Amino acid sequence: MHRHFGSRLSPCAILAIVSMSATRVAVASSLRSPQTSIFSPVSTPASDIYHLSLLVLAICAAIFLVVFSLLLYAVVKYRRRPSDDDREPPQIYGSDQVEIAWTVIPVLIVVVLFLAAARVIHAIEDAQFPPGVLEVTAVGHQFWWEYQYPGYGFVTANELHVPVSEPGHPTPTHIILLSADTDHSFWVPKLAGKTDLIPNRRNEMWIDPHEVGTYLGQCAQYCGIEHAKMLLTVDVQSRDDFESWAQAQKAPAAVSDQVAAGRHVFETTACVNCHTIAGTAAHGKFGPDLTHLMSRRTIAAGVAENSKENLRLWITNPDDIKPGALMPAMQLPKQDIDSLVAYLTSLN
Amino acid sequence: MFDAQPLSPPIVVTPELESAKPLFDRVHEWVVTVDHKRLGLMYFCYGIVFLVIGGIEASIMRAQLSVANNHLVSPETFNQMFTMHGTTMIFFAAMPIVFGFANYLMPLMVGARDMAFPRLNAWSFWMSALGGIILYFSFVGGSGLYGAGSAPNVGWFAYAPLTSRAFSVGHSTDYWIVGILVSGFGSVGTALNVLTTILAMRCPGMTLRRMPLFAWLNSVMAVLVFLALGPLTAAQLMLLIDRYLGGHFFDTQAGGSAVIWMHFFWIFGHPEVYVLVVPAFAIVSEVVPVFSRKPIFGYSVMVAATVAIGFISMGVWAHHMFTIGMTSYGNAFFVASTAAIAVPTGIKIFNWLGTMWGGKIRFAVPMLFCIAFLGQFLIAGLTGIMLSAAPFNWQLSGSYFVIAHFHYVIVGAIIFAVFAGSYYWYPKVTGRMLDEKLGKWHFWVFLIGFHLTFDFMHIPGLLGMPRRIYTYQPDRGWDIWNLIVSTGVIFQAAGVAVWAFNVVRSYFKGKVAGNDPWDAWTLEWSTSSPPPVYNFATLPVVRSRRPLWDLKHPEDPDWKYE
Numbered sequence: 001m002h003r004h005f006g007s008r009l010s011p012c013a014i015l016a017i018v019s020m021s022a023t024r025v026a027v028a029s030s031l032r033s034p035q036t037s038i039f040s041p042v043s044t045p046a047s048d049i050y051h052l053s054l055l056v057l058a059i060c061a062a063i064f065l066v067v068f069s070l071l072l073y074a075v076v077k078y079r080r081r082p083s084d085d086d087r088e089p090p091q092i093y094g095s096d097q098v099e100i101a102w103t104v105i106p107v108l109i110v111v112v113l114f115l116a117a118a119r120v121i122h123a124i125e126d127a128q129f130p131p132g133v134l135e136v137t138a139v140g141h142q143f144w145w146e147y148q149y150p151g152y153g154f155v156t157a158n159e160l161h162v163p164v165s166e167p168g169h170p171t172p173t174h175i176i177l178l179s180a181d182t183d184h185s186f187w188v189p190k191l192a193g194k195t196d197l198i199p200n201r202r203n204e205m206w207i208d209p210h211e212v213g214t215y216l217g218q219c220a221q222y223c224g225i226e227h228a229k230m231l232l233t234v235d236v237q238s239r240d241d242f243e244s245w246a247q248a249q250k251a252p253a254a255v256s257d258q259v260a261a262g263r264h265v266f267e268t269t270a271c272v273n274c275h276t277i278a279g280t281a282a283h284g285k286f287g288p289d290l291t292h293l294m295s296r297r298t299i300a301a302g303v304a305e306n307s308k309e310n311l312r313l314w315i316t317n318p319d320d321i322k323p324g325a326l327m328p329a330m331q332l333p334k335q336d337i338d339s340l341v342a343y344l345t346s347l348n
Numbered sequence: 349m350f351d352a353q354p355l356s357p358p359i360v361v362t363p364e365l366e367s368a369k370p371l372f373d374r375v376h377e378w379v380v381t382v383d384h385k386r387l388g389l390m391y392f393c394y395g396i397v398f399l400v401i402g403g404i405e406a407s408i409m410r411a412q413l414s415v416a417n418n419h420l421v422s423p424e425t426f427n428q429m430f431t432m433h434g435t436t437m438i439f440f441a442a443m444p445i446v447f448g449f450a451n452y453l454m455p456l457m458v459g460a461r462d463m464a465f466p467r468l469n470a471w472s473f474w475m476s477a478l479g480g481i482i483l484y485f486s487f488v489g490g491s492g493l494y495g496a497g498s499a500p501n502v503g504w505f506a507y508a509p510l511t512s513r514a515f516s517v518g519h520s521t522d523y524w525i526v527g528i529l530v531s532g533f534g535s536v537g538t539a540l541n542v543l544t545t546i547l548a549m550r551c552p553g554m555t556l557r558r559m560p561l562f563a564w565l566n567s568v569m570a571v572l573v574f575l576a577l578g579p580l581t582a583a584q585l586m587l588l589i590d591r592y593l594g595g596h597f598f599d600t601q602a603g604g605s606a607v608i609w610m611h612f613f614w615i616f617g618h619p620e621v622y623v624l625v626v627p628a629f630a631i632v633s634e635v636v637p638v639f640s641r642k643p644i645f646g647y648s649v650m651v652a653a654t655v656a657i658g659f660i661s662m663g664v665w666a667h668h669m670f671t672i673g674m675t676s677y678g679n680a681f682f683v684a685s686t687a688a689i690a691v692p693t694g695i696k697i698f699n700w701l702g703t704m705w706g707g708k709i710r711f712a713v714p715m716l717f718c719i720a721f722l723g724q725f726l727i728a729g730l731t732g733i734m735l736s737a738a739p740f741n742w743q744l745s746g747s748y749f750v751i752a753h754f755h756y757v758i759v760g761a762i763i764f765a766v767f768a769g770s771y772y773w774y775p776k777v778t779g780r781m782l783d784e785k786l787g788k789w790h791f792w793v794f795l796i797g798f799h800l801t802f803d804f805m806h807i808p809g810l811l812g813m814p815r816r817i818y819t820y821q822p823d824r825g826w827d828i829w830n831l832i833v834s835t836g837v838i839f840q841a842a843g844v845a846v847w848a849f850n851v852v853r854s855y856f857k858g859k860v861a862g863n864d865p866w867d868a869w870t871l872e873w874s875t876s877s878p879p880p881v882y883n884f885a886t887l888p889v890v891r892s893r894r895p896l897w898d899l900k901h902p903e904d905p906d907w908k909y910e
Contacts, residue, residue, distance in 0.1 A: 035824065036824055090706060095645075113733065122680075187746070222815075225423050324423055324424065
């Protein structure tokens with residue numbers, strides 16, 4: 001009556017299963033180094049999450065080890081052997097005691113997880129800010145970031161600058177998140193978890209980076225054709241450096257007669273409809289503020305280095321750098337592009 | 349009251365190839381059929397065709413992402429690929445496949461001659477088919493964003509306001525809406541049919557407590573379809589109103605709410621996960637006992653756990669929305685409800701283990717897939733627990749970790765269960781066995797491919813790689829992991845190819861199966877393989893959950909213990 005459908009679990013099968021589990025452990029150690037890893041936090045929200053994640057991972061690893069071992073044990077121990085007779089094994093229909101045990105234990109684990117998660121939710125979402133908090137408004141656009149510093153009265157784009165927050169003198173940054181068009185999400189893994197920017201909604205988050213440095217991330221909510229190239233850069237500076245950067249940003253745009261031709265091109269073409277350069281006729285809000293363009297290391301939301309060549313390429317045909325970017329190719333004569341690039345590179 | 353009266357007399361039928369009739373007549377018979385077995389097969393084959401199409405779309409994405417800054421496809425094409433892949437796999441591959449199993453097996457398992465509403469059954473199938481055709485017509489009809497193509501490109505959950513006419517010019521989004529809307533009518537029809545069949549068509553003696561677990565689990569699936577598809581349909585109608593009748597439900601530029609769309613979508617979207625995975629549980633709950641040679645452990649607890657999963661799954665949707673800035677109380681609630689679902693889910697895993705415990709496990713191909721299912725579903729559940737902790741979710745959500753998690757559920761659990769079911773019931777459907785040796789090749793090659801792709805897919809997520817990006821920067825440390833993930837696709841495709849070859853070859857050359865090749869216990873194995881159009885010559889009468897066990901072991905029947 002019974003047929004033998006391969007009655008042994010082959011050793012190679014066991015080996016495959018064991019090596020797969022081993023790989024999981026091995027890769028875990030390589031996660032701390034890269035610059036966007038969630039396991040190397042430098043800011044309180046990210047490190048609170050990191051510590052919670054260690055607890056959750058430990059619990060899950062323990063459950064995995066126990067249950068997977070039981071599965072392996074059952075598969076090996078209760079496999080049908082060639083020496084078996086044709087008799088059916090004892091027919092067991094269930095056991096209330098066992099069912100209660102494997103209901104109660106998971107319930108207890110769930111309660112622990114809930115309490116641990118709720119504590120961190122409260123710590124991050126309901127945090128009280130000290131007086132020195134920096135207020136920034138981040139506005140998501142297809143496909144770049146606008147940063148407003150209402151306390152200082154200036155606007156910049158794509159590279160967020162914040163002061164370092166020292167334990168003795170905390171200066172966290174409180175970020176209001178708005179969207180000008182579709183959904184976006186602000187995610188710099190080393191600084192905090194992500195929070196969405198949703199049109200018609202005011203979200204907020206905060207960071208208090210403990211170490212000076214540049215932290216990377218990118219938009220984490222699909223926002224259209226160039227979602228992939230909506231990168232985030234956060235420059236964490238010493239308080240003095242941040243203060244001098246902010247003062248420089250407040251200043252009006254550099255004026256130089258040498259680049260008057262380029263300025264004329266800028267002010268007399270459609271550039272002004274989308275871009276602002278403080279102190280000129282350009283007051284557009286649709287694209288990034290260019291008042292201090294050259295204070296930024298990158299263009300096109302972190303995609304290309306901010307160099308003369310890239311600026312020229314970008315103005316000539318934005319699609320070459322970021323296909324689908326909303327800036328049109330302006331079809332300017334080469335001479336105009338030359339003077340425009342000269343003007344833009346003067347905007348320190 | 350019910351004697352252990354013999355079931356239908358065992359008839360051994362050698363499969364005929366029906367080559368006698370002209371081709372047109374044979375096709376016509378399939379098109380106009382109202383037979384649940386043919387409709388079940390059509391559902392299944394339709395789902396498999398779309399599984400392959402969705403797989404090709406996934407392969408295009410993986411080819412693009414295998415190295416940084418790749419230019420294989422345009423961003424526009426990539427965005428269409430992930431939209432079509434997700435939409436196809438959920439609505440036009442996974443759902444038709446699980447409906448196919450329910451359609452083919454439910455009347456056979458409850459001892460009925462057909463579904464409760466055979467004509468509704470045919471209508472439902474053809475509505476689902478029409479939905480898929482409408483969706484795929486988008487590749488040739490209409491115009492899409494920037495005129496670069498016309499397939500939908502808003503993602504499978506189509507968040508507002510990207511779907512509004514300001515951002516989605518042309519008709520690509522309309523194809524997405526109408527295709528799913530139409531197939532949704534079919535889904536509700538099938539759910540109604542499955543549930544009514546289970547409630548009203550059971551053979552004499554089959555009380556609710558004596559139904560196979562397969563029937564219980566599919567009835568939970570059917571109820572979830574009713575509850576889930578309503579909100580989705582409502583939201584899609586509102587979106588159509590926004591797009592064509594000047595409504596502003598989700599039009600944020602006119603004061604509408606993007607968040608309301610998310611709520612509507614995920615009130616559908618989360619139960620939908622269980623619409624797919626509960627029928628997979630149903631398959632596993634049939635295969636594991638038969639190949640362990642023991643009855644399912646804790647039958648009533650399994651039923652209760654499944655019903656509990658169904659209930660709780662209606663109250664967890666906002667765990668898809670932990671990053672939208674809910675209050676701390678809102679977040680805490682959804683942490684609690686989401687983590688709570690781990691309890692009944694864990695109970696199910698433990699009961700399957702309990703079924704294997706003390707058995708004599710036969711490693712036939714269906715059981716191999718079920719054992720892999722158990723291990724993989726365990727991991728999927730554990731990554732689900734990680735995602736349920738809202739703060740951890742703020743890091744993981746929207747990253748490749750989430751993609752890896754839900755592919756562990758959909759491929760590692762659902763598709764593995766579907767393969768298990770295909771090997772288990774193929775002899776019933778065709779009268780011939782699938783080849784065991786090819787089956788083992790299929791199993792191991794697909795298993796390796798699955799783990800290469802989806803184990804390593806967790807890592808770029810932990811390293812900050814968001815989903816839905818058509819390319820990425822080379823300096824982030826994501827390259828190597830993406831390359832490994834992409835390599836796995838080749839193995840998975842090879843595994844599926846072996847399976848397809850096996851299915852075709854065994855149809856002609858497979859070993860003749862007989863009525864009951866696995867020495868199984870449920871009613872479908874009491875009739876011939878393939879079953880006659882009327883399923884049972886005389887309606888069976890059952891006294892326990894395992895009527896064929898009672899018949900084979902008159903000295904020790906189940907009804908003495910249940």
